[in-house]
Amino acid sequence: MNITEILFWFLSVLALIGALMMVTNKNPVYSVLWLIVVFFAISGHYILLNAQFLAIVNIIVYAGAIMVLFLFVIMLMNMNADNEPQKNKWLQLAGAVAGGSLLLVIVAALRKSETLAGQHTDAGGTTGLIHNLGQVLFKDFVLPFEISSILFLSAMVGAVVIGKKGD
Amino acid sequence: MPINYYVILAMSLFSIGVVGVLTRRNAIIIFMCIELMLNAVNLLLVAFSKMHYANLAGGSATANVGTEAQLFVFFIMVVAAAEVSVGLAIIVMMYRNIHSVDVNFLNRLKH
Amino acid sequence: MSKLVYLVPLFPLIGFLINGLGRKSLSKSLTGIIGSGVVLASFIVSLLIFNEVRAESTPVIVNLFDFIDVAGLKIPFAFQVDRLSSLFLLVITGVGFLIHLYSTSYMHDEEAPHFARYFSYLNLFVFSMLLLVLGANYLIMFIGWEGVGLCSYLLIGYWFKNTEYGNAARKAFVMNRIGDLGFLLGLFFIIQQFGSLTYLEIFPQAQSAGTAVLTIITLLLFVGATGKSAQIPLYTWLPDAMAGPTPVSALIHAATMVTAGIYMIARSNILYTLAPVSQSVVAIIGLATAILAATIALKQNDIKKVLAYSTVSQLGYMFLGLGVGAYTGAVFHVMTHAFFKALLFLGAGSVIHAMHHEQDIRKMGGLAKKLPITHWTFFIGCVAIAGIPPFSGFFSKDEILVAAYAHNPVLYWIGLGGALMTAFYMFRLYAMTFRGSFRGTHDQEHHLHESPWQMTLPLIVLAVLAAVSGFVGIPELFAPDAHKLNHFLSPVFAASTQLQEAHEITHSTEYMLLGVSIALILAAIAYAWSRFSKNPETGDATGFGKVLVNKWYVDELYDNIISKPLQGLGAVLNKYVEKSGIDGIVNGVGKSVQWGGRQLRLLQSGQVGSYVLWMVLGILLLIVLTLFI
Numbered sequence: 020m021n022i023t024e025i026l027f028w029f030l031s032v033l034a035l036i037g038a039l040m041m042v043t044n045k046n047p048v049y050s051v052l053w054l055i056v057v058f059f060a061i062s063g064h065y066i067l068l069n070a071q072f073l074a075i076v077n078i079i080v081y082a083g084a085i086m087v088l089f090l091f092v093i094m095l096m097n098m099n100a101d102n103e104p105q106k107n108k109w110l111q112l113a114g115a116v117a118g119g120s121l122l123l124v125i126v127a128a129l130r131k132s133e134t135l136a137g138q139h140t141d142a143g144g145t146t147g148l149i150h151n152l153g154q155v156l157f158k159d160f161v162l163p164f165e166i167s168s169i170l171f172l173s174a175m176v177g178a179v180v181i182g183k184k185g186d
Numbered sequence: 187m188p189i190n191y192y193v194i195l196a197m198s199l200f201s202i203g204v205v206g207v208l209t210r211r212n213a214i215i216i217f218m219c220i221e222l223m224l225n226a227v228n229l230l231l232v233a234f235s236k237m238h239y240a241n242l243a244g245g246s247a248t249a250n251v252g253t254e255a256q257l258f259v260f261f262i263m264v265v266a267a268a269e270v271s272v273g274l275a276i277i278v279m280m281y282r283n284i285h286s287v288d289v290n291f292l293n294r295l296k297h
Numbered sequence: 298m299s300k301l302v303y304l305v306p307l308f309p310l311i312g313f314l315i316n317g318l319g320r321k322s323l324s325k326s327l328t329g330i331i332g333s334g335v336v337l338a339s340f341i342v343s344l345l346i347f348n349e350v351r352a353e354s355t356p357v358i359v360n361l362f363d364f365i366d367v368a369g370l371k372i373p374f375a376f377q378v379d380r381l382s383s384l385f386l387l388v389i390t391g392v393g394f395l396i397h398l399y400s401t402s403y404m405h406d407e408e409a410p411h412f413a414r415y416f417s418y419l420n421l422f423v424f425s426m427l428l429l430v431l432g433a434n435y436l437i438m439f440i441g442w443e444g445v446g447l448c449s450y451l452l453i454g455y456w457f458k459n460t461e462y463g464n465a466a467r468k469a470f471v472m473n474r475i476g477d478l479g480f481l482l483g484l485f486f487i488i489q490q491f492g493s494l495t496y497l498e499i500f501p502q503a504q505s506a507g508t509a510v511l512t513i514i515t516l517l518l519f520v521g522a523t524g525k526s527a528q529i530p531l532y533t534w535l536p537d538a539m540a541g542p543t544p545v546s547a548l549i550h551a552a553t554m555v556t557a558g559i560y561m562i563a564r565s566n567i568l569y570t571l572a573p574v575s576q577s578v579v580a581i582i583g584l585a586t587a588i589l590a591a592t593i594a595l596k597q598n599d600i601k602k603v604l605a606y607s608t609v610s611q612l613g614y615m616f617l618g619l620g621v622g623a624y625t626g627a628v629f630h631v632m633t634h635a636f637f638k639a640l641l642f643l644g645a646g647s648v649i650h651a652m653h654h655e656q657d658i659r660k661m662g663g664l665a666k667k668l669p670i671t672h673w674t675f676f677i678g679c680v681a682i683a684g685i686p687p688f689s690g691f692f693s694k695d696e697i698l699v700a701a702y703a704h705n706p707v708l709y710w711i712g713l714g715g716a717l718m719t720a721f722y723m724f725r726l727y728a729m730t731f732r733g734s735f736r737g738t739h740d741q742e743h744h745l746h747e748s749p750w751q752m753t754l755p756l757i758v759l760a761v762l763a764a765v766s767g768f769v770g771i772p773e774l775f776a777p778d779a780h781k782l783n784h785f786l787s788p789v790f791a792a793s794t795q796l797q798e799a800h801e802i803t804h805s806t807e808y809m810l811l812g813v814s815i816a817l818i819l820a821a822i823a824y825a826w827s828r829f830s831k832n833p834e835t836g837d838a839t840g841f842g843k844v845l846v847n848k849w850y851v852d853e854l855y856d857n858i859i860s861k862p863l864q865g866l867g868a869v870l871n872k873y874v875e876k877s878g879i880d881g882i883v884n885g886v887g888k889s890v891q892w893g894g895r896q897l898r899l900l901q902s903g904q905v906g907s908y909v910l911w912m913v914l915g916i917l918l919l920i921v922l923t924l925f926i
Contacts, residue, residue: 027187031195038199038222042206047214054218057199061225064195067187068236070256073263077225080263085221085270092274093214096281110906114208117913122201124917128924129193146252152260155253160261167264174268178275208910293903 026067034060047093051086058082070147192233199226213277213287217270224266228259299349299357299378304342305386306427308335312420320413328409329401332416336397336423340390343383350383354788356497358433365436372494377433381789384628385430385560388635392552393423395755399643400544402751403650415455419548422448426553430560434494435484438561442480442525445554446473452549453541465540472534476524483517490514500567500792508572515568515575519582522558527609528586528616533852535609539601543646546601551608551642552635559615559631563789566624570793580620580704584711587613589849591718595725596838596845599656600645603726607682608638610715614697617712622797623700624790625783629770630697632782633689636766637681640759644675647748647756648730652741658729660741665731667745670753672731674760679727681763683720684818689767695811696770702810703802713814720818724825732830774807 037057041050058081065074145151156164199222206219235255277287284291312335316328323331350357356379364374397419404415425444432438450473454466484494490510491499503511522528527535538550549555562569562579569576587610594606611634618627649656651668665672681688684695694716702709735742747753771779778784787794838846847853900911 024187027191031191034195035198035202038202041218041222042202042210042215047212050215050218054222057222058225061229064192064229065232068232069252070232070235070259073228073232073256073259076260076263077228080267081221081225085267088270088274089214089218092278095278096287098212098214098287110910111209114906114910114913115205117910117917118201118205118208121204121913121917121920122197124920124924125197126194128920129190129197147256152253152256156257156260160257163261167261170265170268174271178271181272181275181279204913208906208913211906289905292905 023067026063030060030063030067033057034064047098048090051089051093054089055082055086058086065147068147072147072149072152074147189233189237192230196226196230196233199223199229211288211290213280213289216289217273217277221266221270224262228262231255231259231262299346299353300359301342302346302357302359302376302378302431303361305339305346305390306424306431308338308342309420309424309427311335313417313424316413316420317417320410320417323409323413325405325409325412328413328416329397332420333394333397333401335420336390336394339423339427340387340394343386343390346378347383347387350378350380351785354380358497360433370488370492372434372436374437375433375495376431376437377496378431379789380785381560381563381628382430384632384786386427388632389423389426389430389553392635392639392759393419393426393548395758396544396548396552396639396643399547399646399752399755400542402749403544403646404542411455415452415542418448418451418455419545422452422549422554426557429557433496435487435496436494438564439480439484442521442557442561443477445549445557446470446477446525449473449538449549449554452545453538455541455545459540462540465534465537469534469538472531473524476521476531479517479519479524480521483514483521486510486514486517496564503567503571506571511568511572512574515565515572516578518561518565518568519558519575519579522561522616523582524558525561526555526558526612526616528558528582528613529589532586532590532609533848533855536602536605536848539599539605543601543642543649546605547639547642547646550605551638555608555612556615556631556635559612559619559627562616562619563624563628566619566790566793567796569619570622570796576620576622578620579616580701580708583613583616583618583620584701584708584715585613586610587617587715588711588718589613591715591722593845593848594722595718596842597722598659598846600648600658600661600726600730601642601656603658603722604638604641604645607641607719607723608634610719611638611682614694614712614715617701617708618697621697621700621704621708622793623697624793625770625780625786626693626696626700628786629782630693633681633693633763633766636759637678637688637690637763640674640756640763641678641682643752643756643759644671644678647671647752648675650748650752651745652737653744655737655741658726660737661730661735662733662737663731663735664745668731668747670747670756674753674756675731676727677760677764679723681767683723683822684716684814685822686815687767688764689762691815692767692770692772695814696772698814699772699802699807699810702806709810713817716814717817717821720821721825724822725829728826728829732826772807774804774811 034057037053037060041053041057044050044053058077062074062077062082065071065077203219203223203226206222207216210216210219232255235252280292281287312331315331316323320328356377359376359378361374361376363371365372397416400415400419404412407415422445425441425448427441429438429441429445432441447470450466450470453469454463456462457466487494487499490506491502493499524531535550535555539546541550569579590606590609590613594603594610597603597606611630615627615630615634618624618630647668648661648664648671651664651671652661655661677688681690684691686692698709698712698716701712769780770782773780837843844850900907
């Protein structure tokens with residue numbers, strides 16, 4: 020078991036635990052914190068997968084900006100504990116069963132798929148560096164990049180319009 | 187690591203997200219679960235890109251190979267950020283109107 | 298000229314269209330002129346055709362177009378002009394024209410649209426009847442057959458506002474339909490056996506077909522004939538058909554339509570000759586009908602009912618003639634009967650017209666002085682139907698009876714009994730109507746008048762015909778080779794004549810038979826005259842007479858053994874099968890859909906959570922379907 024495998028298992032377990040805690044926790048603030056843990060674990064996976072830039076972006080954008088936004092909204096609404104009783108236990112159970120069977124079905128379908136393990140090499144360690152990505156992003160994907168700026172603009176306008184008091 | 191592990195990991199995270207969406211009633215938690223599902227997919231995309239690169243490396247590997255998928259993930263993050271800003275605005279709006287973020291109160295689709 | 302035969306049915310069809318479509322706008326006189334004129338035109342064409350056919354003995358086929366051509370079965374829309382059909386053409390258009398003329402006056406009280414409706418129906422009837430006799434195959438005959446049935450229904454129910462008349466019309470239609478079913482089945486058997494419906498293709502093959510098959514075919518055709526020609530067991534509609542206007546009774550229910558069955562059997566004579574069993578059935582049914590109807594006619598008090606039962610009885614004689622192989626005699630009787638029965642009906646119409654729609658002979662009497670023309674023509678009609686020489690009925694009826702004697706003397710004696718009854722009830726009718734003193738109201742007596750010329754002219758013409766038409770068929774007995782009709786029709790019945798064994802009876806026997814029948818008939822007339830002219834029976838009948846007044850309770854019998862059980866069955870089926878079975882299924886489908894909808898509606902809870910759950914389940918299903926199946 021080399022260091023990569025150890026890291027993989029550690030990060031995987033961490034991500035799953037974080038996700039489960041996020042879903043089951045009654046307190047939304049704790050949920051947010053657990054989700055941040057999940058994001059960090061995923062960022063770790065990105066590094067393992069030679070996507071260093073994405074790992075950083077993930078931490079900055081998700082764990083940083085977005086989750087802060089969530090926390091901010093939660094605190095704005097003053098929700099400490101989600102203590103409203105669940106009205107429909109059956110619906111909850113059905114949801115859990117449905118999600119579980121989704122996992123089961125997909126895993127069962129992919130279980131026997133041919134694996135390409137063993138061809139994994141470390142040769143592409145530089146792929147995910149900002150230098151390489153930047154080259155491609157500003158050459159081949161410059162138009163989507165610019166369009167995404169418009170998307171941001173419209174999202175910002177939308178958020179302001181929706182969030183404005185009154186009509 | 188074999189790709190199967192990543193697939194199973196991503197699917198597990200995704201399913202946990204689905205279960206969260208189905209069982210929780212707090213709109214913010216549901217929204218967070220959606221983010222979780224999005225991230226699970228992102229993780230899977232990056233893992234596949236790595237595999238893709240490893241396959242090609244035997245043949246004609248260039249420096250750019252494998253970057254497309256990572257840029258794809260990058261754009262997904264962009265869209266997700268925009269989505270979150272709008273989505274949270276909607277939740278705030280909802281809270282302002284019905285003083286709750288419980289989706290069970292959003293039952294007016296029937297009418 | 299024979300090639301132009303399509304003109305004969307075309308004229309009445311045009312008249313029907315003009316009168317039918319223009320009934321709202323045409324004046325009464327114009328309607329009458331068109332309605333009668335087209336039939337007159339047909340009559341003239343028929344005369345020309347007849348003149349031509351007299352010289353030519355082979356049938357002329359006029360092929361208009363292919364009607365049905367499918368899977369080897371080819372049925373052209375073709376007319377066959379031969380001696381039989383041309384004779385019928387003359388009778389139909391000739392008598393038809395006289396009755397149209399009569400109708401212009403008789404129906405004059407009707408409003409213009411109804412007047413035109415009446416004439417359009419009459420024209421349609423003539424058209425259908427002409428199709429029936431002209432058709433070169435059984436299908437064209439069937440079209441006409443159905444057409445005359447329809448017109449009969451329409452005309453019986455002409456005064457449809459009266460429920461009873463409407464019921465009579467329906468009764469006639471339904472009874473005809475029963476017969477038509479038999480006819481239709483007969484046609485199917487013919488197609489199956491011969492692969493054709495054309496007369497000239499079937500008849501030559503007939504001898505090679507099996508007797509059993511021919512018997513089935515002929516019996517089925519005869520079922521059709523019993524319906525159309527009012528024989529036992531389907532005769533009860535004809536007396537009720539008197540609900541229609543009197544000229545209609547004269548044209549349809551005495552002179553033409555009811556003889557369709559006779560025509561059909563005469564046309565198919567070779568088939569019947571080859572099926573002796575069917576022939577016997579025809580003869581027995583005919584004779585039974587003749588006797589039964591004659592007994593009923595003895596006690597009827599409605600002037601038209603007497604004539605109606607008399608018609609049924611005379612039709613029975615015709616079937617007797619067909620049954621014993623005297624095809625010429627039957628056709629002869631059709632012709633003479635058309636004349637004298639139309640005459641009698643029109644005379645009765647004239648009486649009814651004068652009496653302001655009073656039809657009960659108990660309230661008449663002594664009309665001879667007030668209605669001289671009607672009286673004399675009616676008298677000639679009575680003498681003719683009674684069978685007194687030298688009037689026409691004597692020759693035709695005697696020909697049938699002599700042929701029956703040659704076949705089996707028993708048939709003759711029973712038939713003679715019927716003839717005696719005929720003479721008796723006809724002179725009872727005559728005596729009670731025209732002799733004695735008037736028994737109606739004073740008001741009626743005051744208004745008694747002779748009918749206008751449009752009504753008396755047909756009466757006179759028909760009276761002349763009824764008197765002299767018998768001379769076309771003088772028996773061999775009196776003058777060799779004097780039976781013109783026999784010569785004229787011999788090509789049509791040639792095949793049958795060859796097959797039939799000759800039943801020669803000696804001249805002395807024949808003289809004896811004639812003498813006996815004339816003597817007995819004269820005695821019956823004298824008895825009727827003496828009994829009813831001075832002191833007519835006006836009270837209600839008792840004992841056996843009551844049974845006869847009520848027509849042997851046949852209507853009630855049919856009602857009880859057929860209508861009531863069927864209605865009961867219908868009620869049971871309605872109650873159990875329809876209401877709970879079929880309705881149950883139908884309503885059950887509706888209810889289950891409603892219930893399912895109510896249950897499915899619950900899915901639309903309006904809660905986002907449940908929608909998402911269903912969406913996930915759907916995705917799951919799709920994944921399972923794509924990945925595993």
